[in-house]
Amino acid sequence: MVHTLAVMTSGGDSPGMNAALRAVVRRALDRGLRVYGIYYGYEGLVGGGELIKPLTWLDVGKVLQRGGTFLGTARSEQFRTPEGRRRAVENLLGCGIEALVVIGGDGSLTGALLLASEWPQHLEKIAGLRPDLRPGIEQIPVLQVMGLPGSIDNDLSGTDMAIGVDSALNHIVRAIDDLSSTAASHQRTFVIETMGRNCGYLALAGTLATGASWMLIPECSLELHWHRRMIECLDTARKTGRRHQMVVIAEGARHPDGLRMEAGEVRKILAEKLGLEVRLTVLGHVQRGGPPSAYDRILATRLGVAAVDLLIDEPGMLHLHMVGIQKNRVVSTPLGEVIEKSREIQRLLDAGDFGQALELRGEAFRTMLELVESLTAACPAKESGGQGRVVIMTGGADAPGMNAAVSIAARRLLDRGISVLGARDEFYGLIHGDFIELEWNDLVGWMGRPSSDIGTARSNHVGEDFGRVAENIQKFNIKGIIVIGGLDTYRQVQRFVDMRADFPEFDIPVVLIPASIDNNLPGTDLCIGSDTALNNIVEAVDKIRDTAGATRRAFIVETMGKECGFLAAMSALAAGADKAYLPETGISLAELNRDVSELKRTFEAGNRMVIYMRNEDASRHYTTDFLRRLLEEESNEEFEVRSVVLGHVQRGGSPTAFDRILAGRIGAGAAGTLLNMMEKGSSEVLAFGLKEGAVSSCPLSEALGQVDALHKRPKVQWFLDLFPIVHSLAENRPCCREGRKEETLGSSSGKA
Numbered sequence: 001m002v003h004t005l006a007v008m009t010s011g012g013d014s015p016g017m018n019a020a021l022r023a024v025v026r027r028a029l030d031r032g033l034r035v036y037g038i039y040y041g042y043e044g045l046v047g048g049g050e051l052i053k054p055l056t057w058l059d060v061g062k063v064l065q066r067g068g069t070f071l072g073t074a075r076s077e078q079f080r081t082p083e084g085r086r087r088a089v090e091n092l093l094g095c096g097i098e099a100l101v102v103i104g105g106d107g108s109l110t111g112a113l114l115l116a117s118e119w120p121q122h123l124e125k126i127a128g129l130r131p132d133l134r135p136g137i138e139q140i141p142v143l144q145v146m147g148l149p150g151s152i153d154n155d156l157s158g159t160d161m162a163i164g165v166d167s168a169l170n171h172i173v174r175a176i177d178d179l180s181s182t183a184a185s186h187q188r189t190f191v192i193e194t195m196g197r198n199c200g201y202l203a204l205a206g207t208l209a210t211g212a213s214w215m216l217i218p219e220c221s222l223e224l225h226w227h228r229r230m231i232e233c234l235d236t237a238r239k240t241g242r243r244h245q246m247v248v249i250a251e252g253a254r255h256p257d258g259l260r261m262e263a264g265e266v267r268k269i270l271a272e273k274l275g276l277e278v279r280l281t282v283l284g285h286v287q288r289g290g291p292p293s294a295y296d297r298i299l300a301t302r303l304g305v306a307a308v309d310l311l312i313d314e315p316g317m318l319h320l321h322m323v324g325i326q327k328n329r330v331v332s333t334p335l336g337e338v339i340e341k342s343r344e345i346q347r348l349l350d351a352g353d354f355g356q357a358l359e360l361r362g363e364a365f366r367t368m369l370e371l372v373e374s375l376t377a378a379c380p381a382k383e384s385g386g387q388g389r390v391v392i393m394t395g396g397a398d399a400p401g402m403n404a405a406v407s408i409a410a411r412r413l414l415d416r417g418i419s420v421l422g423a424r425d426e427f428y429g430l431i432h433g434d435f436i437e438l439e440w441n442d443l444v445g446w447m448g449r450p451s452s453d454i455g456t457a458r459s460n461h462v463g464e465d466f467g468r469v470a471e472n473i474q475k476f477n478i479k480g481i482i483v484i485g486g487l488d489t490y491r492q493v494q495r496f497v498d499m500r501a502d503f504p505e506f507d508i509p510v511v512l513i514p515a516s517i518d519n520n521l522p523g524t525d526l527c528i529g530s531d532t533a534l535n536n537i538v539e540a541v542d543k544i545r546d547t548a549g550a551t552r553r554a555f556i557v558e559t560m561g562k563e564c565g566f567l568a569a570m571s572a573l574a575a576g577a578d579k580a581y582l583p584e585t586g587i588s589l590a591e592l593n594r595d596v597s598e599l600k601r602t603f604e605a606g607n608r609m610v611i612y613m614r615n616e617d618a619s620r621h622y623t624t625d626f627l628r629r630l631l632e633e634e635s636n637e638e639f640e641v642r643s644v645v646l647g648h649v650q651r652g653g654s655p656t657a658f659d660r661i662l663a664g665r666i667g668a669g670a671a672g673t674l675l676n677m678m679e680k681g682s683s684e685v686l687a688f689g690l691k692e693g694a695v696s697s698c699p700l701s702e703a704l705g706q707v708d709a710l711h712k713r714p715k716v717q718w719f720l721d722l723f724p725i726v727h728s729l730a731e732n733r734p735c736c737r738e739g740r741k742e743e744t745l746g747s748s749s750g751k752a
Contacts, residue, residue: 001315002144004034005099005308006052006092009069010041010108014150014164014288016296017069020103022060022576023304024148026729029057031312036095040072041104042079042111048091057734064297064576065542067167067290073104085115089122092143093136099144099311099319101304103163105151106342109322113335116143116320146307147322147335148300152288155199157341158333159324160364160693163303165202166295168195168287169657172206175283176246177448177654180210183244186277189234189270193263193282196250198346201365202287203250208372209660211407211447212246213237215372216253216261219361221354224256231273236378238274241441258352291542294534295658297574298722299325305725306330327693328525328718364693368661371668374415375408380440382417388479389419390674392438394452395426395459395485395492399515399529399651401659403453405484407446408667409513410438416675421476422454426485427492429454431465433472448654458488461495469496470505480509480674484528486516487712490687494700497685509677510685511670512700515663517651520564520713522706523698524689528666531658533560533650534570540646541575541611548609552639554599554631558624560650561615564713567650568615569723577611578602578730581618581627583711584720592622596634602732603639610732662690669695 007024009017021037028035037055038044044051063070078084092100102112123137149156152168172194179190192212196202200217207215214230216222223229234245247270253261263280271278292300307323310332321332341360348357358366374381390413394402410420420438423429436454446453472478483493490512500506514521517533537559544555557577559567565582572580579595581587595612602610614624628643635641655663670688677684687703689696708715727733 002033002099002311004036004096005101005311006036006038006095006097007101008038008041008045008103009071009073009150010102010104010111011073012105012151012288013068013073014152014162015067015167015290015292016163016300017103017150018063018066019292019297019300020148020150020163020304021069021071022064023301023729024101024308025055025060026057027305027308030728031308033308033312036097037071040074041108042076042088043074045088045091046076046078046084048087048094052091052095061731062545065291065545067292079111085118086122086125088115089119090126090130090133093126093133093140096136096139098140099146101146101148101307103148103150105149105153106156106339109147109335110339112145112147113320113339116145119143142318144311144319145335146311146319147338148303148307149322149324152195152202153197153199154201155197155342155345156322156324156338158322158331158338160326161299163296163300164288164292166299166658167290167293169202169205169209170293171287171290172202172283173209173448173657173660175281175286176206176210176212176248179281180244180246183246187243189245189247189274189276189278191247191249191263191267191270191278191280193249193251193280195283195287196252198252198349200250200252203248204365204368204372205657205661207248207376208368208664209447209657210246211444212248212376213242214245214247214376216247216249216266218250218252218254218349219354219358219369222256226256227269227273231270233376233378234270235274237441240379242444254349258350293656294538294571294574295531297538298570301573301725301729302330302722305728329692368665371664375411377415380414380417382415384414384419385417387418388477388678389421390480390482391421391423391430391435391478392454392482392484393423393426393429394454394456394515395483395489396456397486397516397651398451398456399486399517399527400450400532400653400655401528401663402451402456402484402515403446403449404655404660404663405513405515405528405667406438406452406454407443408664409482409671410443411440412668412671413675414438414440418675425455425457426489427459427461427465427469428457430469430472431461432468433475435476447660450652450654456485459492461492466496466499466503470503473505473508478508480678482511482513482670482674484513484515486518487521487707490521490700490704493685494704497700507683509674509682511674511697512685512687513666513670514687514689517567518561518564519566520562521689522703522714523687523696524691525718526662526690528659528663529651529655530566531662532653532656533567534574535656536650536653537567537571537646538574540644540649541571541577544611544644545609552603552608554610554612554639554641556612556614556624556627556641556643558614558616558643558645560646561617563617563711564717565615565618566717566719568613568618569719569726572613572726573722575611576729576731577613577726578732580613580723580726582615582723583617584717587619587622592630596631599631600634600638607732665695666690673697
């Protein structure tokens with residue numbers, strides 16, 4: 001049984017490391033462990049003394065939203081020597097540290113595994129030299145190690161995403177969006193270099209999310225005269241109307257002979273061959289700076305909590321593992337396996353075996369690469385023929401990322417020679433024959449646009465509307481429909497399906513793509529738009545926290561979500577809120593009485609801010625305004641109470657990188673399936689989504705059967721399993737622990 005652990009960050013810093021530190025420290029303290037922080041990575045581990053200090057609950061307060069790592073990180077030449085590692089063992093023994101949690105990349109995890117494997121040898125030598133450490137030697141015969149993947153490169157095996165990747169990707173996407181504005185103004189071409197070392201994930205995902213014109217990454221095997229194809233593609237695109245070009249190159253990209261490719265030489269080739277003004281932008285360390293995204297905070301928190309729980313809940317097991325995320329599930333993988341597979345890819349790239357390296361990257365990477373290669377073409381592979389048309393429409397409330405889904409799905413269809421129409425304002429476009437022709441070059445610029453350019457609407461159709469739709473399906477030769485929207489839109493589609501007996505024109509294939517900031521749709525873990533909304537909420541709460549020094553205040557922040565608590569629960573987790581009120585768990589008078597008492601104790605203990613998140617439909621009667629007035633009445637003027645209703649700001653702004661890529665993956669999958677159904681003459685109606693990390697589909701009737709019809713949310717909601725963590729790590733929990741140590745804020749067994 002582990003009683004004392006130490007945590008450290010090592011290697012290059014990445015956004016979200018502080019969130020991981022906070023999770024490890026508070027989860028360990030909450031479960032009765034002693035915790036040490038090691039400053040400056042392995043350098044601090046070797047140096048010892050003041051570089052290894054106990055950490056308290058408050059030591060990791062107010063770090064969740066900060067970039068970098070408050071413990072610091074550094075390269076250590078001393079640790080590379082056996083003598084240096086022996087001093088590290090002495091320092092760990094001196095503090096009684098039985099387990100080490102290391103947050104970093106493959107080099108950091110390799111160092112931890114080496115230290116653990118050498119542990120018995122070092123103990124044997126230390127026993128004869130340091131009698132004062134004999135008690136520790138007897139009590140700690142092995143060193144347990146838990147690794148957390150902290151690297152923006154996303155080059156570690158054993159996890160789909162590393163801590164910091166999403167934040168870095170958002171920096172890249174924003175930079176390319178910004179550069180596109182000036183590029184379009186001057187009709188310039190830009191070469192953008194991303195980080196990534198030997199992994200092209202950032203460049204690949206950045207290209208997909210922004211609609212960039214060309215991409216160069218380490219995993220791609222290039223032809224000897226690769227630049228000719230690039231020049232031809234960019235020149236054709238320019239002549240067909242694209243006003244600017246973006247070429248994204250990963251820093252580890254290679255020539256066909258394996259030599260490193262320089263971004264400067266790519267710029268020179270483009271300038272000489274195209275005769276255009278070409279600019280080079282090296283994004284550099286800006287990619288790893290700034291506050292972490294909501295996704296990175298949640299990922300880091302989930303992994304940090306899991307690492308501590310594994311050490312405690314599996315006392316008979318020797319842990320030499322890395323904790324990662326696979327298919328939206330936390331998993332642990334032996335460190336040796338992680339390191340070997342990660343380094344095997346580098347060896348394959350060095351040897352020029354690009355095909356095998358790409359194979360080891362995994363199916364999701366390969367699928368994204370295939371998608372990007374088709375979308376970076378200057379024009380569709382096939383000209384539109386007599387195969388009929390496909391209509392795309394967006395319905396219900398708008399959601400960030402809808403335009404990206406339209407862009408990807410439409411271009412996949414156009415690439416196969418299918419004409420695509422956009423129906424204005426959902427079913428109204430089908431009813432009135434109000435369509436716009438979706439063109440290849442125009443769609444490229446839709447990736448970063450907010451909302452939906454073809455319009456959304458909530459509609460309730462009457463009998464004559466069905467006849468008009470049938471007429472327009474026949475008139476415009478519509479052979480398939482793609483619908484992007486929320487739960488009400490899904491139900492409207494089902495109404496049309498139910499009318500097939502009366503209108504045989506409706507007997508065509510239909511695919512549905514989930515887009516709703518509420519994240520309340522069946523058949524998918526995440527809906528397009530929910531990540532952008534979550535980031536909007538977290539950014540707002542961060543700004544509220546900036547006012548903490550002004551006076552003592554309690555804030556009640558109301559989120560959207562209808563009767564699904566996803567936004568309130570996950571924003572509480574990502575923003576470090578003290579509490580969240582959800583529709584799934586409701587609000588009781590007894591709970592409010594406890595909350596009032598805890599709030600008073602919190603401010604009496606000297607804290608200056610408390611933040612409660614409240615879903616808009618958490619309670620019919622205990623509204624946000626009621627809670628504000630209740631807390632204000634009970635404050636006795638010892639603290640102020642403010643309410644913040646975020647409203648439609650949650651659904652505004654350019655979609656995040658995550659939402660664009662999610663839209664791309666689901667949109668491409670839905671379009672591909674629709675094509676297959678059209679070719680086979682199928683008339684299925686399928687609901688698509690991202691389930692356990694993979695794009696999947698099921699019949700619409702089956703999907704609607706997974707919905708709690710009364711509350712308009714899925715019957716099973718995965719995020720509720722994370723909800724108890726909110727209270728476990730809450731900022732002010734030490735002030736209000738008395739009598740509530742074992743109580744959690746909520747449970748997945750509530751009303752869900």
